[in-house]
Amino acid sequence: MATWFRKDGRFWGVVVDAMATPDEDIIAIIGSRIELTKRGSRYTGRCPFHKDTIPSLFVNPKTQYFLCFGCRAEGGASEFLRLWKANHESGNA
Ligand SMILES: [Zn+2]
Numbered sequence: 001m002a003t004w005f006r007k008d009g010r011f012w013g014v015v016v017d018a019m020a021t022p023d024e025d026i027i028a029i030i031g032s033r034i035e036l037t038k039r040g041s042r043y044t045g046r047c048p049f050h051k052d053t054i055p056s057l058f059v060n061p062k063t064q065y066f067l068c069f070g071c072r073a074e075g076g077a078s079e080f081l082r083l084w085k086a087n088h089e090s091g092n093a
Pocket of ligand 1: 047048049050052068069070071072073
């Protein structure tokens with residue numbers, strides 16, 4: 001974050017660092033929100049988008065793709081973040 005002042009010394013504005021880049025690793029993005037367990041070449045976790053009792057969310061770090069066998073949610077990191085926002089910021093937890 002940087003604070004900017006005009007030449008006359010008056011406060012001009014604040015520049016906030018950009019949010020996570022879209023090409024950030026999907027394991028880091030999903031792993032920071034739900035618990036992921038490494039299984040072979042993939043990661044599994046309990047899906048945050050439906051009532052998951054067994055880990056049915058699979059994340060493939062090679063393809064940067066996630067897929068839930070319970071509710072069929074799937075996509076890349078940006079899609080996960082979109083669903084996460086829709087599920088966690090709508091007010092009905
Ligand atoms: Zn699901």
